[in-house]
Amino acid sequence: MTVRETVDAFHYGRFHLVQPKGIGHRSGMDAMLLAALVTGDGPMRVADLGAGAGAAGLAVAARIEKAEVLLVERSPLMAGFARKTLALPANAALASRVSVLEADVALAGKARIAAGLADDVFDHVIMNPPFNDRIDSRTPDALKAEAHAMEHDLFERWIKTAGAIMKPGGQLSLIARPQSIAEIIAACGRRFGGIEITALHARAGENALRILVTAVKGSRTRLALRMPLVMHEPGQHDFTPFVDDLNNGRAAYLRLPR
Amino acid sequence: MTVRETVDAFHYGRFHLVQPKGIGHRSGMDAMLLAALVTGDGPMRVADLGAGAGAAGLAVAARIEKAEVLLVERSPLMAGFARKTLALPANAALASRVSVLEADVALAGKARIAAGLADDVFDHVIMNPPFNDRIDSRTPDALKAEAHAMEHDLFERWIKTAGAIMKPGGQLSLIARPQSIAEIIAACGRRFGGIEITALHARAGENALRILVTAVKGSRTRLALRMPLVMHEPGQHDFTPFVDDLNNGRAAYLRLPR
Numbered sequence: 430m431t432v433r434e435t436v437d438a439f440h441y442g443r444f445h446l447v448q449p450k451g452i453g454h455r456s457g458m459d460a461m462l463l464a465a466l467v468t469g470d471g472p473m474r475v476a477d478l479g480a481g482a483g484a485a486g487l488a489v490a491a492r493i494e495k496a497e498v499l500l501v502e503r504s505p506l507m508a509g510f511a512r513k514t515l516a517l518p519a520n521a522a523l524a525s526r527v528s529v530l531e532a533d534v535a536l537a538g539k540a541r542i543a544a545g546l547a548d549d550v551f552d553h554v555i556m557n558p559p560f561n562d563r564i565d566s567r568t569p570d571a572l573k574a575e576a577h578a579m580e581h582d583l584f585e586r587w588i589k590t591a592g593a594i595m596k597p598g599g600q601l602s603l604i605a606r607p608q609s610i611a612e613i614i615a616a617c618g619r620r621f622g623g624i625e626i627t628a629l630h631a632r633a634g635e636n637a638l639r640i641l642v643t644a645v646k647g648s649r650t651r652l653a654l655r656m657p658l659v660m661h662e663p664g665q666h667d668f669t670p671f672v673d674d675l676n677n678g679r680a681a682y683l684r685l686p687r
Numbered sequence: 688m689t690v691r692e693t694v695d696a697f698h699y700g701r702f703h704l705v706q707p708k709g710i711g712h713r714s715g716m717d718a719m720l721l722a723a724l725v726t727g728d729g730p731m732r733v734a735d736l737g738a739g740a741g742a743a744g745l746a747v748a749a750r751i752e753k754a755e756v757l758l759v760e761r762s763p764l765m766a767g768f769a770r771k772t773l774a775l776p777a778n779a780a781l782a783s784r785v786s787v788l789e790a791d792v793a794l795a796g797k798a799r800i801a802a803g804l805a806d807d808v809f810d811h812v813i814m815n816p817p818f819n820d821r822i823d824s825r826t827p828d829a830l831k832a833e834a835h836a837m838e839h840d841l842f843e844r845w846i847k848t849a850g851a852i853m854k855p856g857g858q859l860s861l862i863a864r865p866q867s868i869a870e871i872i873a874a875c876g877r878r879f880g881g882i883e884i885t886a887l888h889a890r891a892g893e894n895a896l897r898i899l900v901t902a903v904k905g906s907r908t909r910l911a912l913r914m915p916l917v918m919h920e921p922g923q924h925d926f927t928p929f930v931d932d933l934n935n936g937r938a939a940y941l942r943l944p945r
Contacts, residue, residue, distance in 0.1 A: 607911065610869070610872065610910070611868070611869040611872035611873055615873065628886075628915075636912060640912065652865060652866040653865065654865035654886050654895035655895070656891060656893065656894075656915070685894070
């Protein structure tokens with residue numbers, strides 16, 4: 430099968446992404462906002478679970494100079510795009526800090542470790558799990574089956590893996606649909622505390638399109654529902670300045686002061 | 688034991704509430720916002736679960752002329768205050784449409800029905816379940832034990848009762864703390880759909896203090912996270928006009944158009 434591809438610039442050209450065209454998932458704002466949840470400027474190890482072509486992980490690497498990023502992706506096709514992305518000359522400044530692991534995030538126990546995901550390694554784990562919404566009528570059956578990862582217990586399995594591979598005190602960050610909120614909180618369970626949820630609305634008055642969630646491994650701090658982010662001012666097509674900064678790697682979305 | 692009491696006006700004097708002073712739970716804005724979630728103007732039967740002195744139920748009766756309201760309260764002390772409230776001459780215009788049932792909302796099956804809570808009766812069920820936060824150091828041990836209703840599975844039990852006593856298509860409305868959001872959604876489970884959640888923030892930029900939740904028995908509509916309500920404009924002590932209207936029975940908080 431021949432897959433057409435595109436090369437897209439992110440963060441005003443600070444990195445580029447090779448992505449399939451017409452099939453699979455194409456990254457965009459979700460991945461950029463997810464990357465904005467990672468804060469800090471010291472050395473850190475970051476795992477991007479379900480990384481696709483590597484958009485969120487590369488956005489972290491582009492903004493945080495000392496971040497080392499592991500892109501974890503089950504699909505050989507998408508992992509191949511991640512490798513093509515890292516091979517782009519335009520990404521040479523980042524590529525030495527980013528690597529690709531072709532593995533299934535949903536693996537557990539010894540199978541997970543054997544696949545290359547060891548315990549207590551990462552400071553940050555980020556995830557933008559696949560949504561059913563991404564699977565549209567144009568998707569071929571084989572890829573549809575591959576992408577149809579929104580199993581009933583997806584968040585339980587992915588967040589379990591995140592908890593296992595993260596150092597104590599490490600931070601989980603994810604972006605998801607609002608209707609997954611209860612499943613996400615339940616999956617955090619006793620593994621994570623200090624859950625902070627920020628709704629993302631396209632415009633004031635409209636329902637949330639996404640939720641941004643962070644949590645800390647081993648924390649006992651209670652959940653906080655933060656003020657939402659609104660992407661557009663009334664009547665404006667452009668993003669609000671803060672959302673634009675998050676989208677372009679010029680700002681991080683900080684957790685609450687403790 | 689002698690319990691001091693107060694008589695407080697709500698909705699600009701459209702009804703009054705007899706409440707204990709110094710012990711137990713005193714109603715205020717939470718109950719008024721909860722009442723604002725009940726919409727419609729035709730005849731309707733409304734159950735207020737854990738009604739306390741009857742604040743939310745009376746607020747519904749005051750705003751909706753054809754509403755018949757059952758106040759369900761386990762505590763004999765608080766049910767007594769609800770009866771005193773209904774006996775106030777100032778509440779004469781409402782009292783004929785409001786009654787008190789001394790029963791434990793957490794009862795199930797035949798025990799629930801025997802206690803006076805039959806199946807498929809109500810168009811609306813509202814609840815403002817007790818929070819642990821309400822139990823302060825001044826509370827005597829006996830009342831503390833009585834009020835300590837925030838059992839692990841409180842929402843599961845209360846929402847199960849709500850689903851049972853409500854007509855198909857009936858509406859559940861509740862107000863709760865943000866950290867209960869997952870428990871509430873899980874308890875709605877397959878009983879309710881069309882869950883709509885609105886966060887309530889004191890001021891823009893601050894974390895949510897409460898969530899307002901409505902859901903419809905038997906609905907399959909997916910969850911929506913709505914724009915939050917903000918109580919105060921920056922630098923202002925007064926409520927915003929819309930929140931003030933909700934608080935004073937001059938407006939209802941409508942569900943999304945379908």
